[in-house]
Amino acid sequence: MPDSNLSDAMRSAVGTEMGRRVSFPIAESDIRRWALAVYYPESPPREYIDAAYAEKTQYGGIVAPQEFNPFAWLAAEVQGPDVPAEGNDPDRTELVLGIAGPGLKFQLNGGMEVEYGEPMRPGDVITAVSRLAEYREREGRLGLMLFTVIEDTWTNQRDELVKRTHTTLIRY
């Protein structure tokens, strides 16, 4: 087993932007359908389906559930390397960065941590920028584990922070 799976190229890549997406404007029906799906089989809370009711809430109108994804069905604009998101190639992070990966066999989603800012409203256009935030290694039960942290920052058309996500990928 190697002492480290981190190459100089990988260490140098920390901080590099990995991609940028701009959403289509969020539609009220996108929010309504999202709420219907995540509360199914019960009805979603009224603030997601009744604009007049939502006006009386702290938000003064309909806002999306915090975890709503405005990029699900195509983005208006995508910048970055054309590496398929699907499949689960453990070296995908490095493919996106244009460098050689460590060639580890397994990859798991270790979890995520999200900080929320302004809510997403109908009409908002969201820009997401992802960046390689960190590599770290630790000896684990299954051998040397490589932790990769990707930071994804979303802002709205007024450049206000909507959310910042840190996703940890575990490879071994």
Next chain:
Amino acid sequence: MTQTDNPRTGAVGDTLSPFQRVTGFHNWNRYAAVNDEFVPIHMDDEAGREAGYPTAFGMGNLQWSYLHNMLRTWVGDEGRITKVSVQFRSPNTKDMTVTANGTVTAIRDEDGARVIDLEVWTEDGDGNKLAPGTATAVLNR
């Protein structure tokens, strides 16, 4: 330990009203439709078995939504959820009853606002944790 539905009057150790669903293709297909997440392991028992589980299994993202649903009901119009974190530990297999739970772990004042920290998690019907994590809410002034 008491159950709290009002973040303003809650205390450390209080539990939130749980959010519970019996899960399967009815939930997962709807979630796949809004998140464009049509992945065989979430749609096909055979694909779930090939991945080493007895059935197809639900999206980690839907567990994430269930945790948010619980937090939103609790915080209501009194404040906002500012942070949530989770680790995905075990899969949500078909027909499993999934329950999102939360416990208040700290209440503090920060810059004049009341901040509440919570331990949150989803669990299966036997109480095994599927996705443990933490959350923070800030109450409106």
